[in-house]
Amino acid sequence: MTHFSFEVAYRRDKARIGTLETPHGCIQTPVFMPVGTQGTIKSVLPSDLWDTGTRIALSNTYHLYLRPGAETVKAAGGIHSFMNWPGAVLTDSGGFQILSLGHLLSLNDEGVTFRSHIDGRLIRFTPEDAVQAQLDIGADIIMPLDQPSPYPASFNEAKEAAERTVRWARRAKNVDVPARQALFGIVQGSVYPELRQGCAADLMDIDFPGYALGGLSVGEPKEVFYEITEATTSVLPDSKPRYLMGVGHPVDIIEGVLAGVDMFDCVLPTRNARHGRAFTFLGPLNLKNARFAQDNAPIEEGCDCHACQGFSRAYIRHLLQAEESLAWTLLTLHNLRFFQRFMNSLRRALQEGSQLNFLEKMRKLYP
RNA sequence: GGAGAGGUACCCAAGUGGCUAAAGGGGGCAGACUGUAAAUCUGUUGGCAGACGCCUUCGCUGGUUCGAAUCCGGCCCUCUCCA
Numbered sequence: 001m002t003h004f005s006f007e008v009a010y011r012r013d014k015a016r017i018g019t020l021e022t023p024h025g026c027i028q029t030p031v032f033m034p035v036g037t038q039g040t041i042k043s044v045l046p047s048d049l050w051d052t053g054t055r056i057a058l059s060n061t062y063h064l065y066l067r068p069g070a071e072t073v074k075a076a077g078g079i080h081s082f083m084n085w086p087g088a089v090l091t092d093s094g095g096f097q098i099l100s101l102g103h104l105l106s107l108n109d110e111g112v113t114f115r116s117h118i119d120g121r122l123i124r125f126t127p128e129d130a131v132q133a134q135l136d137i138g139a140d141i142i143m144p145l146d147q148p149s150p151y152p153a154s155f156n157e158a159k160e161a162a163e164r165t166v167r168w169a170r171r172a173k174n175v176d177v178p179a180r181q182a183l184f185g186i187v188q189g190s191v192y193p194e195l196r197q198g199c200a201a202d203l204m205d206i207d208f209p210g211y212a213l214g215g216l217s218v219g220e221p222k223e224v225f226y227e228i229t230e231a232t233t234s235v236l237p238d239s240k241p242r243y244l245m246g247v248g249h250p251v252d253i254i255e256g257v258l259a260g261v262d263m264f265d266c267v268l269p270t271r272n273a274r275h276g277r278a279f280t281f282l283g284p285l286n287l288k289n290a291r292f293a294q295d296n297a298p299i300e301e302g303c304d305c306h307a308c309q310g311f312s313r314a315y316i317r318h319l320l321q322a323e324e325s326l327a328w329t330l331l332t333l334h335n336l337r338f339f340q341r342f343m344n345s346l347r348r349a350l351q352e353g354s355q356l357n358f359l360e361k362m363r364k365l366y367p
Numbered sequence: 368g369g370a371g372a373g374g375u376a377c378c379c380a381a382g383u384g385g386c387u388a389a390a391g392g393g394g395g396c397a398g399a400c401u402g403u404a405a406a407u408c409u410g411u412u413g414g415c416a417g418a419c420g421c422c423u424u425c426g427c428u429g430g431u432u433c434g435a436a437u438c439c440g441g442c443c444c445u446c447u448c449c450a
Contacts, residue, residue, distance in 0.1 A: 100404095289396085290397095323406070
């Protein structure tokens with residue numbers, strides 16, 4: 001398979017179940033993609049990542065471009081062989097990082113100028129550069145440079161950012177991208193439905209194989225977040241995958257899926273793992289808590305992840321206290337497996353028509 | 368036996384008359400984390416109380432003083448050096 005395609009197999013109201021075909025495997029949607037910013041899902045082996053059920057992971061153009069350099073990844077045969085990961089990869093463009101890292105010097109239609117957070121050197125980055133870097137890196141799905149709006153943003157600020165995002169997307173689209181890579185469009189527009197829908201319409205005119213919703217879950221009220229998500233998916237083409245960037249929280253994922261979103265990514269399972277928090281179907285657990293000191297049960301009874309096969313809460317708590325890296329590894333594997341089991345449950349709930357019950361259950365467990 | 372230095376909260380360690388329930392670390396306890404500059408950040412850490420507060424603490428003990436972790440006497444203990 002050398003091309004990209006998306007097919008919806010099942011619908012329940014606005015929600016869809018489908019398959020995403022990439023040169024590196026077929027992916028069931030709705031899908032959760034763990035984040036491996038620097039070309040690694042922190043603390044786990046790719047083979048163990050595979051065993052969690054993960055089939056597509058994120059990496060970041062911004063970070064790889066700065067270090068080791070896109071040409072280095074290219075010379076290694078691309079990101080898949082470089083990181084020894086047989087599954088699919090999506091690279092984020094770095095628009096979000098350049099804005100959030102606080103070293104931005106200037107941003108105009110031409111592109112962005114910023115200082116590297118690694119060595120402070122001056123970097124000029126255009127929408128064409130972002131695509132070119134991703135051609136070198138070789139991810140299956142690549143993202144154009146975009147300009148997310150922080151929250152809160154005025155209507156005019158959001159409008160300007162959304163319009164620039166469209167102009168940049170058009171330039172990105174003009175770069176020749178091989179058939180084995182799919183360049184998505186990113187919808188911006190902050191919390192203004194008309195901006196979101198206008199931005200989506202403009203991107204649809206350019207025509208992308210998939211559309212992302214960016215700049216959400218950045219501090220706006222949840223209801224606003226959900227409304228904007230739905231307002232945006234409602235105008236996006238039914239036949240193309242929708243990707244809600246940076247989300248997220250289990251409840252937000254369900255809300256997204258119910259609004260018609262197919263793809264999600266988030267650092268929550270991996271970062272929280274490194275901070276001692278485990279996701280379970282009985283609610284979150286902070287394994288650092290003293291109450292687990294002599295608890296010899298697995299993290300979650302009935303979980304089939306590597307960590308739950310013989311490792312106890314007491315042992316993991318000990319590893320956390322001792323700052324042993326095996327703690328981050330075990331909790332990361334557990335959390336990533338939880339997110340995959342969670343997505344499986346969500347797909348099953350959709351097919352059974354019990355998605356609202358599932359939403360209520362997760363709301364109670366993860367308020 | 369002689370000479371010096373020192374004993375502060377769970378640990379290390381500031382403080383040398385009132386602004387000190389006592390800086391700062393560490394450790395402990397708890398919380399946050401949504402396209403990862405995140406193995407990070409925040410709060411808390413004598414007792415009781417929801418709070419105003421109250422009570423007890425700086426080796427022990429007795430003094431000086433309106434007031435002492437801080438000054439003085441005695442005692443106990445630790446470390447270093449010399450015999």
